[in-house]
Amino acid sequence: MTVERDGSLTLRVPPRCDPVRAERFVAGSEVWLADKVRRREEHPPAHPVRAFREGESFFYLGREYRLLVDDLADHEAKASPGTVKLVAGRLVLSENLAKDPRTARRAVIGWYRRTGLRWAASRLQPWAARLGVPEPAVRVRDVGNRWGTYRQSTSDPGTMALHWAIFQLPSHLVDYVIAHELAHIKLSGHGPGYWKLLRTAMPECEERRAELDDLGRRLWLGDVVDGKP
Incomplete structure (x- = not known):
C-alpha cells in the first residue's frame, strides 16, 4: 500500500x-x-515555478546550476531544437528557447530525460547485482505521482520507468529510487519481506526514504510562470 x-x-x-x-x-x-x-x-508540497530567466537555479544530481540565457547558442538551437547543455558550471539555454516558458520547459525536461537516462544506465548493474535481479530496460519520463515504476514482462526482465524530476536530487537518492524499483522484480508491494530485501542491498533505505519524502516535495515538476503545462 x-x-x-x-x-x-x-x-x-x-x-x-x-x-x-x-x-x-x-x-x-x-x-x-x-x-x-x-x-x-x-x-x-512546495514545488517551485520556473520563468527561465538569467541566473535562475536548476539542480542536477543535487548540485545547483545557474541558468545562462545565451544568444550565442541560438545557432546551435536552430540546428538542434531543444538544445540545453551544462557548460562551465552553468545550465545554458538559448535566448530563442527562453522567450517562451512552455518551449523552454520542454527543452529543459528533455535535457533531464537524456542526461538522466545515461546516468541511470550506469547505476543499474551495481544495484541489480546487489539485489540478485536481472537488469530491466530503463525509461526516463513523466510517471505522474510516483518517482518510479516497474512493469513486469513474461518474456524479458521488464521495464523500469524513472521520473525525470528525480535527477534534481542528490545521487544517493536517485540510487534509492533505482534500488527501490529493482526490488520489485522479486517482490511486489511494500510488505515486510520487501523492505527486508531492500535493506540487504541498501541498509540505510529507511533514512533515504525519509530524505526523499522531504526533498521530493520541493522539486521542480515542470510548472512555469504562465501556469500552463
Whole structure:
C-alpha cells in the first residue's frame, strides 16, 4: 500500500486476492494512514515555478546550476531544437528557447530525460547485482505521482520507468529510487519481506526514504510562470 504524492492511496494485491481480505488490510492500516496524512499536512508540497530567466537555479544530481540565457547558442538551437547543455558550471539555454516558458520547459525536461537516462544506465548493474535481479530496460519520463515504476514482462526482465524530476536530487537518492524499483522484480508491494530485501542491498533505505519524502516535495515538476503545462 502506497500513499502517492497527490495524497491518493494505491493498494497492490495479488491477482486472485479476496476483496474482503484487501478491505480488512486497509482497515487494519488506519493508524499508519493517519500518520501519513498528518505528515503530509505538516509538510505540504512546495514545488517551485520556473520563468527561465538569467541566473535562475536548476539542480542536477543535487548540485545547483545557474541558468545562462545565451544568444550565442541560438545557432546551435536552430540546428538542434531543444538544445540545453551544462557548460562551465552553468545550465545554458538559448535566448530563442527562453522567450517562451512552455518551449523552454520542454527543452529543459528533455535535457533531464537524456542526461538522466545515461546516468541511470550506469547505476543499474551495481544495484541489480546487489539485489540478485536481472537488469530491466530503463525509461526516463513523466510517471505522474510516483518517482518510479516497474512493469513486469513474461518474456524479458521488464521495464523500469524513472521520473525525470528525480535527477534534481542528490545521487544517493536517485540510487534509492533505482534500488527501490529493482526490488520489485522479486517482490511486489511494500510488505515486510520487501523492505527486508531492500535493506540487504541498501541498509540505510529507511533514512533515504525519509530524505526523499522531504526533498521530493520541493522539486521542480515542470510548472512555469504562465501556469500552463
